[in-house]
Amino acid sequence: MLRLLLTFSLLWPALLYAQPAQVAIIIDDIGYRKSDAQALYLPGNISYAILPHTPYGKILALQAKANKNDVILHIPMEAKNGKKLGPGALTSAMNETGIRASLTHAFAEIPFALGINNHMGSKLTELYQPMAWTMQFLRERNLMFIDSLTTGASQAEEVAISFGVPSLHRHIFLDNKLEHAYILSQFKQLILDAKRYRSVVAIAHPHPETIKSLHKLLPLLEKNNIELVPISRLLNNKMASSNQQTNAED
Incomplete structure (x- = not known):
């Protein structure tokens, strides 16, 4: 028995890395343009972040759900540059009642959304109190939070974890420049990161x-033994791994 356990312990790292690495790709900023619908025709388990109260947000969210894709809300949050936020925004001037009312209104429009990620938010995500109010709201409804990580000083994921909200953060933006050469370079980095970290979140946008x-690059994932998964699956895997580690320590 001891020899069997030792053999298994030696083989475990190899077995782990024989499993495909996993990547979740979220397409942000869905809702303002009719052409955003083109993003719904991407193959595989793409996840979609819908801007609340936008002309096409609800109808595209319903279509994504019908296609069995994950849908989250892309909640505008206050940025340091003072950029216009749009409807459904959260700001540092709001109290808890205001934040909860705004989030409630957003989820009333798209009640099947699995959680939120932040649109902009370089100011708000650095502030503990508004993030605490946000995470309390999400915890009460068993919703997830994905930190778009628009600032290196974001407290959002840390606060989410402290409130027991399932949470991940963005590792890489794919399309900060709308050039194929740049997107290709970022996608290659995504593949390298997935092989290194085994679990990676990427964000892109519905630009043509x-x-x-x-459409050209997604097949490269399978060729590199990387699985494209919904954001909810990546989160469930993280939670299961965390539970296993806790049980092992007990």
Whole structure:
């Protein structure tokens, strides 16, 4: 028995890495343009972040759900540059009642959304109190939070974890420049990161240039033994791994 356990312990790292690495790709900023619908035709388990109270947000969210894709809300949050936020935004001037009312209104429009990620938010995600109010709201409804990580000083994921909200953060933006060469370079980095970290979150946007590039690039994931998974699956795997580690320590 001891020899069997030792053999298994030696083989475990090899067995782990024989499993495909996993990547979740979230397409942000869905809702303002009719052309955003093109993003819904990307193959595989793409996840979609819908801007609340936008002209096409609800109808595209319903279509994504019908296609069995994960849908989350892309909640505008206050940025340091003072950029216009749009409807459904959270700001540092709001109290808890205001934040909860805004989030409630957003989820009333798209009640099947699995959680939120932040649109902009370089100011708000650095502030503990508004993040605490946000995470309390999400915890009460068993919703997830994905930190788009628009600032290196974001407290959002840390606060989410402290409130028991399932949470991940963005590792890489794919399309900060709308050029195929740049998107290709970022996608290659995504593949390298997935092989190194085994679990990676990428964010892109429904620009025509991005959609055209992703149609060409997504098949590279399978060729590199990387599985494209919904964001909810990546989160469930993280939670299961965390539970296993806790049980092992007990």
